[in-house]
Amino acid sequence: MTHVPSLSDDRTQTDPDSNSGSDRTRPSRNQLYKTLWRWHFYAGLLITPLLVLLAVTGGIYLFKPAYEDWVYKDLRTVQAAENARPVPLAEQVDAVRKAKPEATIQSVTPPSDRDHSTMVTLAADGGGEWAPTVSVYVNPYDGKVLGSVDNGKTFMHTVRELHGNLLSGTVGDRLMELTASWAAILTFTGLYLWWRTRSTRGRTGRRGLRRWHATAGAVLSVFLLILIATGLPWTGVWGDQLQKIITATKQQAPSAWDYKVSSTVPKTADRLTTNPDTSVPWAAEKLQVPSSQSAGEHAGHEGHTGHGETATSHAAPGSLPIERAVAIAHRHRVPGTFTVTLPQGPKGVYTISGKSEADPAKQRTLFLDQYSGKVLASYGWPQYGFLSKLVEQGIALHQGERFGLPNLLVALGTCLGVIGMAVSGMVMWWRRRPTGKALGAPRRAQDARVTRAVAVLMLVLGLAMPLAGLSMVLILILDWLLIRRIARLRRFFG
Secondary structure (H helix, E strand, O other): OOOOOOOOOHHHHHOOOHHHOHHHHOHHHHHHHHHHHHHHHHHHHHHHHHHHHHHHHHHHHOOHHHHHHHHOHHHHEOOOOOOOOOOOHHHHHHHHHHHOOOOEEEEEEOOOOOOEOEEEEEEOOOOOOOOOOEEEEEOOOOOOEEEEEEOOOOHHHHHHHHHHHOOOHHHHHHHHHHHHHHHHHHHHHHHHHHHHHOOOOOOOHHHHHHHHHHHHHHHHHHHHHHHHHHHHHHOOOHHHHHHHHHHHOOOOOOOHHHHOOOOOOOEEHHHOOOOOOOOOOHHHOOOEEOOOOOHHHHOOOOOOOOOOOOOOOOOOOOOOOHHHHHHHHHHOOOOOOOEEEOOOOOOOEEEEEEOOOOOHHHOEEEEEEOOOOOEEEEEEHHHOOHHHHHHHHHHHHHOOOOOHHHHHHHHHHHHHHHHHHHHHHHHHHHHHOOOOOOOOOOOOOOOHHHHHHHHHHHHHHHHHOHHHHHHHHHHHHHHHHHHOOOHHHHHHHO
């Protein structure tokens, strides 16, 4: 729960059970309370601004699908007569190629129904680091280009960049991971503070605000911890370590080698596209992508285009048209609105990714030989390891999609609750802030044994969250070398 600096009356907080004389009867317990409260205070002070930013941007991003369907309605939807028949996908792709001759066509997303357009994704310049793509929308009934969207310049792209890395790449990613890690520590310490003071009376004034802050935080704590745990797989340090653990324990989806594919493997699936609307599932991002065999190796079967079919100009000689790849996807029951990533070069493959945002168990990824249409590898939910399944389910929860509207509302309520906790914490601190040159932090516990025990506990938590652990070590060193030894700093920090 987000007890952002929990800052009510100093006399009350330093004596949480004053009505029962706890200072005399349970001194060690009070020392523990004071020590954890001090950690809680400084954790809130450290991360409150970025935690609020995470909550605001996360709450906004929950509405990405609805917002973009509304903003780009004229591009994403079409009106077709009842007897209208779509033109071949190859012609639609050619129309995009004529409109954007300088761009490389990356993937095609066929319409999900008769009322939607075809989306062709281009690997064009100027799309930004996170999504260096442009989505071009085509009317599937007349083959005309409706317009395009630079995925690196949309409002929701900016929101996601702020949420993930503060628009500053690796440095921002690390700061956001540090914020999420400390938010977990803030939650655990806040739960203890709430448990110790849950019977405290008072519904108005500072004590009433403190009671609301603690109780609301306790209610939010479970949901906040879920959001933290499901968001960490995207981070640079914690997420990379998780990916290594999944790979080392063979909990990921199997690689193409498990299917005894004899072709070379030049790249991994996460490099096919960085557009979030056309990306492969998280658990399949590091899978090796097989290469197609050359057209000459398929003589005598589906190694060339059929009669009446012409390969589009992007394809290598003898490769199948995209319609055939889509037909194979339907035959293999690839779910949802799937995306077909086009072969890149003579040995490239068709990569077909289908997923259901509400149910990760329905996702499926196929790699097709671009000449024969043979399924070189097929990855679905049954092949995912247990840890990969947990991550995929967590992502759906994190994005408010797993259980539909109730999931979205709970996630949104948690984001709003975090903002409310931050505001109430700052108000409490403002009301009780000292008039002198001091920060107004909780007093340092006098029992050195309790202080050391809590420091060890925090470092253990830091082992599970490496960036938080590293920052704890730096804080303890700073406290020992400077704050305790310089009188002015000791008075300011308490």
